[in-house]
Amino acid sequence: MSNPMVFQGKTIMKDEKPAVFYGSSHEKGVNYVSPNDVAEVAVRVLFDPRPHLGKEYALTGPEAVSDQTVAKLLGQAFEKPVMYVDQPIKTFEESERFSGHPDWMVNDLVALETIKAEGIEDSKSFVSDDIKNICGHDAETFEAYLEDRSHMTPKEMGTPAA
Secondary structure (H helix, E strand, O other), rough: OOOOHHHHHHHHHHOOOOOOEEEOOOEEEEEOOOOHHHHHHHHHHHHHHHHHOOOOOOOOOOOEEEEHHHHHOOOOOOOOOOEEEEEEHHHHHHHHHHHOHHHHHHHHHHHHHHHHHHOHHOOOOOOOOHHHHHOOOOOOHHHHHOOOHHHHOOOOOOOOOO
16 A cells, blocks of 8 residues: 555645646556555564464455546545556556666556556455454555554655654
């Protein structure tokens, strides 16, 4: 859930209206997992490791969310219009390279967009109950994550660290 903020936060937080972020997901959903849930699972496993010995967990969000929906939710949360612009993968890659990101980051972003466009995470069968089973509550939704931004890092908020 923090990825759109980490990678697009500066763009979204600018005064430009509408704010725009780019990708190549072709309207497929992504199963974003809340860093809050990941942290809670980690704390629970570290403080009571015995029940978790030898187990593997698949931590997922409650549902797949399209980038168009992410744009809408970001717009509501930050009270400004946010648009998602879908691009062909080559155009996305070229613009990321032009932006000055290091090659490894561009390669990873392109790989993530390619996975998103394949729709692998768009299926209900992708969703796991592991967060609920470990923490006793449902996985945090994207909407709930954006409602309380006090836990976000400066990078997620599009500002440099102090």
